Amino acid sequence: MILASPSTRAQSHLRPLNVFHDLPAVADLIELCFSSTMDNDGRRYLQDMRRAGKDNSFVKWASQTIETASLPLTGFVWEEGGKIIGNVSLIPFRHGSQKVYLIANVAVHPERRRQGIAQALTRQALQQARAKKATSTWLHVREDNPHAIDLYAKLGFKERAKRTTWQALTSKDAILQSDITVTGRFSNDWQTQLNWLKRFYPDFLAWHRTWNFSSLRPGFWNWLYLLFIDLRVRQWSAQKNGVFEAALAWIPSGRGEGLFAAIGSRSSPEALTTLLLQARRDLAPAHPKIILEFPAGEFDQAIHAAGFQALRTLIWMQAT
Numbered sequence: 001m002i003l004a005s006p007s008t009r010a011q012s013h014l015r016p017l018n019v020f021h022d023l024p025a026v027a028d029l030i031e032l033c034f035s036s037t038m039d040n041d042g043r044r045y046l047q048d049m050r051r052a053g054k055d056n057s058f059v060k061w062a063s064q065t066i067e068t069a070s071l072p073l074t075g076f077v078w079e080e081g082g083k084i085i086g087n088v089s090l091i092p093f094r095h096g097s098q099k100v101y102l103i104a105n106v107a108v109h110p111e112r113r114r115q116g117i118a119q120a121l122t123r124q125a126l127q128q129a130r131a132k133k134a135t136s137t138w139l140h141v142r143e144d145n146p147h148a149i150d151l152y153a154k155l156g157f158k159e160r161a162k163r164t165t166w167q168a169l170t171s172k173d174a175i176l177q178s179d180i181t182v183t184g185r186f187s188n189d190w191q192t193q194l195n196w197l198k199r200f201y202p203d204f205l206a207w208h209r210t211w212n213f214s215s216l217r218p219g220f221w222n223w224l225y226l227l228f229i230d231l232r233v234r235q236w237s238a239q240k241n242g243v244f245e246a247a248l249a250w251i252p253s254g255r256g257e258g259l260f261a262a263i264g265s266r267s268s269p270e271a272l273t274t275l276l277l278q279a280r281r282d283l284a285p286a287h288p289k290i291i292l293e294f295p296a297g298e299f300d301q302a303i304h305a306a307g308f309q310a311l312r313t314l315i316w317m318q319a320t
């Protein structure tokens with residue numbers, strides 16, 4: 001075949017993902033392209049993808065539940081000579097009346113890079129999201145991946161948030177002597193806690209959460225509701241000299257168990273450190289690892305002082 005221009009070349013090789021045939025090859029490509037940054041969750045994701053590729057009944061079932069599945073069941077691949085050398089996934093999320101799409105797994109075989117393939121795939125995914133009347137289309141990219149950031153900026157994506165994922169091991173020995181008083185229950189100042197939460201977990205990213213703030217609301221009815229839906233939320237709040245300084249919640253969610261911190265801009269950072277240490281202690285040994293996702297650069301020292309390590313910082317970009 002004679003390839004006249006990048007656009008005709010794009011048409012001849014770019015096609016929708018076929019979930020019944022492509023998943024094992026896509027898993028191989030993702031493994032090759034992301035091996036240097038892949039964590040255990042990533043490896044589990046690839047295992048799921050390979051399993052789905054082997055078992056068509058699973059794929060059929062998952063295709064019907066596509067609005068909630070996180071497997072890459074829609075997307076596009078770039079194929080050459082029967083080999084998949086490029087991939088993009090398009091993952092739908094429902095949030096109230098919003099229909100949000102996440103572009104993910106953008107990967108091109110190392111031998112075929114810098115030829116516009118990722119750009120063509122991402123553009124196609126974006127067009128597909130628009131054709132499906134997406135309310136908004138997002139992607140996230142590691143802050144230490146400037147080439148990919150460049151690629152997305154060229155396609156009109158704009159940075160909306162930068163968030164660091166922190167991880168710590170739990171331990172019965174984690175304790176800090178300080179003048180912060182910690183209580184292991186819901187805070188008494190829900191409105192302040194809610195305002196702080198909204199700053200750190202902004203509404204425009206709410207589509208990506210599997211819980212909402214109201215699960216942290218104090219009171220009997222919420223307690224009963226949490227019991228009813230079997231959501232075992234843990235909360236701690238910190239006071240200094242009788243003043244509410246910070247709150248921390250632990251919510252087991254479908255996508256892993258997470259900590260959610262709320263602290264005022266004028267609060268003592270030590271309050272956050274103390275709460276995080278308390279969570280490390282109280283959640284041991286049943287939950288060996290705990291995760292906190294927080295805006296990058298905010299209270300970094302306080303989080304680090306509680307024994308948390310930064311795993312990655314992601315830039316969240318939205319299509320304009």
Ligand SMILES: CC(C)(COP(=O)(O)OP(=O)(O)OC[C@H]1O[C@@H](n2cnc3c(N)ncnc32)[C@H](O)[C@@H]1OP(=O)(O)O)[C@@H](O)C(=O)NCCC(=O)NCCS
Binds near residue numbers: 106113142151154
């Ligand atoms: C990032 C990646 C998908 C780019 O694929 P690609 O097909 O080479 O990208 P394109 O050729 O479409 O490049 C589009 C633009 O991105 C930027 N870019 C991509 N790779 C680059 C590089 N190595 N150096 C500098 N700029 C680069 C450039 O702005 C480029 O435009 P230009 O070629 O006109 O200068 C590919 O390198 C890859 O698979 N990397 C590993 C996986 C990964 O990091 N994926 C992104 C996850 S968010």
